Structures are given as C-alpha cells and as structure tokens.
Amino acid sequence: MCFFDQTLYRCGDYKWGTFRQHCAKEYRTGETCGMKLVMNCNEDRSKNCRICDKIATKLSRRQKEVDRIKRWKSERNRKASIEASEDIISDLDREIYNLEEERLDRRNRL
Structure with a gap:
C-alpha cells in the first residue's frame, strides 16, 4: 500500500499523480507494492478529464x-x-x- 497523489476532476474521474511514500510491505528501492493509497488529493474542479x-x-x-x-x-x-x-x-x-x-x-x- 504505497502512497500517491491523486487529482479529482469535475466529472468525478481521477488521475493518479506522483509517488510519495513507500509502505511497510515494500523494502526494495524504486519498487512499489502495487496497491495505491491516496496521500494528497488535489481537487481540480475547473478542468475536465x-x-x-x-x-x-x-x-x-x-x-x-x-x-x-x-x-x-x-x-x-x-x-x-x-x-x-x-x-x-x-x-x-x-x-x-x-x-x-x-x-x-x-x-x-x-
């Protein structure tokens, strides 16, 4: 469960952003465990997806x-x-x- 930024659009769709932090499951440098959790949610209600x-x-x-x-x-x-x-x-x-x-x-x- 690694942490990423996320962008929410006007229609409710989302986009995964940049990688932020490793979780406790993944110990290898440069690798992620595969599960994405939201660290920061940027609501961009002015843009369409x-x-x-x-x-x-x-x-x-x-x-x-x-x-x-x-x-x-x-x-x-x-x-x-x-x-x-x-x-x-x-x-x-x-x-x-x-x-x-x-x-x-x-x-x-x-």
Whole structure:
C-alpha cells in the first residue's frame, strides 16, 4: 500500500499523480507494492478529464455537421453532401457512446 497523489476532476474521474511514500510491505528501492493509497488529493474542479475533453470535441464536431445539413437542405443538388454528413454524424454518435461507456467503467472500477 504505497502512497500517491491523486487529482479529482469535475466529472468525478481521477488521475493518479506522483509517488510519495513507500509502505511497510515494500523494502526494495524504486519498487512499489502495487496497491495505491491516496496521500494528497488535489481537487481540480475547473478542468475536465481526458475523456470529457474528447466527448466535448466530438459533440462540437457533431453540431457543426448538423448545422451544415440544415444549411444544405435549403440549397439544391446537395444530396450526396447531406448523406456524407449523416454518415459522419452516426460515426460520431457511436464514438461518443463508446467514450461515455468508458467513463462509466472508470467511475465504477476500483
């Protein structure tokens, strides 16, 4: 049970920080026992975690594609462009779903 710093993000996700102290179980220099305990918890509620940043980026890209489709529907002869954007939106929806599942798995894992 070695001690590490930990950073908590706005969404509740966390990141392990730097190593701080050995526990009584581990006597070898430079080695840890494998169990992590929190020594200092830095709450960084102003930042998003890595997964939340990816989700926000993909949501922004999705919104841009939706706006393009709305604009192209008023124009004529843009059927192929609209279909391509709809494919991009469905791919982005799938990626966003996978990222949200990953975030949920990280939150439930201990």
